[in-house]
Amino acid sequence: MTEPSPKTTTSNRSILDLSDHNYRMAMINGWLASLGDAFFNGSIVLASFAAKLGAPNTIVGLLPALLGAGSMVPQVFVAPYVARLSRKIELYRRVAWLRAGSLWVVVVATFVLGQHPHLLLPVFILGLAANGLFSGISSLPFWEAIGKTVPMERRAGLFSARNLVGGVLGFLTGFVVRFILGLPLPFPHTYAIIFALGAIAYGYCWYFFGLIKEPPEEGKTDRISLRLPFRDFYFRRFLRVRVLLAVGGMVEPFYAAFAVRQLHQSGEIGLYLTIFTLSSVLANLLWVQVSRRYGSKTLMLVGAALGTLTPVLALLLPPGDYWGVFVLQGAYLAAIGVSTSTYLLNLAPDNNRSSYIGLSNTIVGLLSFSPVLGGFLADRIGYVGPMLLASVCYGWALYAGRRLRDLEAIYASRSQP
Structure with a gap:
């Protein structure tokens, strides 16, 4: 049975108190990551790009899955190696160069192969797949660096x-994307400009996180157990919900994709991205209070409920x-x-953070290819099928999540004198 360890005292410091170097680097990293995420938004930018290329819905679902799932699947395989490292941040810095290179392959391909969509699409997919793989390694x-340098009460x-400040940047990015897509340039050059800006944002994002001063620790020489998390009843409950x-x-x-193909709203993609990111910004103003007052379990249930409705x-x-x-x-x-x-x-x-995080993220990463299933269903029975099935899954997660343990409440009670 896993319980949080009360090794730090509760802090009332502001979430925007950046006096601590490591906290500040992690924060800037998040802001720039949100900026890159906006330019490479899988649900809006990549989906509309693939739809305009004439890709089937299965490919439309594959593109964002490559970014999300690809960054999770390799984690369980690199967990033993990471556990042996005295300073995990060194691996992060090395892999950042590979991540940046894979994105610039995508940018150059979009600029050069615009007149050859039959070549552009596979190169684009391979570039995103490589980026997802390298992201999974780093x-x-x-997460190890965050766990070692940021106290539990500040996480x-x-x-x-x-997400809050990054969302503001993403909100402004929506206007930039809308402006770029309105330029009198041939397709897909407008998207190539968008991807180039995203690659620049990601590059600086990885650079700043690499500046974190991670304290060294004695690396594990014995094999880590990937079966250990499954013996934890509360981990199994969390994994089911996840x-x-x-x-x-x-x-x-x-x-x-539904807006572009069914509602003929392709001209509103920039507006939708702006609304999506503005919603994330405003929602985070509320979510930070919900998480602080009621804990991450309650916030998870709120997200599942909104996901059921949408x-x-x-x-x-x-x-x-x-x-x-x-x-x-954006909110959920x-x-x-x-x-x-x-x-x-x-x-x-x-002492087992790598195995917990690696195992969980790998399993969830494999299932994050679910948009491919959604695309398969959309191609054969229309968009109603995947939308209703997704609503059922979110509703099931809401029901199952009620039995999760309230970790923050336990931690708070143990921190009382």
Whole structure:
């Protein structure tokens, strides 16, 4: 049975107190990552790009899955190696160069192969797949560095503030994307400019996190047990909820594809991105308070509830009101992102953090290819099928999540004198 260790005292410091170097680097990293995420937004930018290329819905679902799932799947395989490292940040710095190179392959291909979509699409897919793989290798060092340098009581605030300020940047990026897509340039040069800006943002994002001063520790020489997390009853409960949320994510890229292909709203993609990111910003103002006051479990349940509602509304709203879908999508993805990351980091014991995080993220990463299933269903039975199935999965996660343990409440009670 895993319990959080009360090794630090509760802090009332502001979530935007950047006086600590490591906290500041992690925060700046998050802001720039949000900026890159906006330019490479899988649910809106990549989905609309693939749709305009004429790709089938299966490929539309594959592109964002390559970024999300690809960054998770390798983690369990690199966990033993990472556990042996005295300073995990060194691996993060080395892999950052490979991540940047894979994105610039995507940028150059989009500029050069615009007149050859039959070549552009496979090169684009391979570039994103390589970036996802390299991200998966560096992801575990990222979480280890956060776990070693950011106290438990500041983690939820860190992730919320990363999303909050990053969301403001993403909101402004929506206007930039809309402006670029309106330029009198041939397709796909406008998208190539967008991807280039995203690659620059990601490059600086990885550079700043690499400046974190991680304290050395004695690396593990014995083999880490990947079966150990499964012996933890509370980890198994969390994993069940996380898996359901990942499968529910099959619908995420198809809100934009539905708007382009069914509602003929391709000119509103920039507006939808702006609304999506503005929703994330405003929601995080609320989510940080919910997480601090009620804990990451409650926030996870809120995200699942909103995720249950959104696919149904997407099928019911008229074209003029379809922007409401992206209001809800921005809100529930922000809630799920903050709550699941914080909950897992708090659940994992310090001496087995790599195995907990690596195993969880690899399993969830494999299931994050669910948008491919969503695309398969959309191609054969229309968008109603994946949207309703996603709603059921989110609803199931909401039901299962009620039995999760409230880790922050336990930690707070143990910190009382």
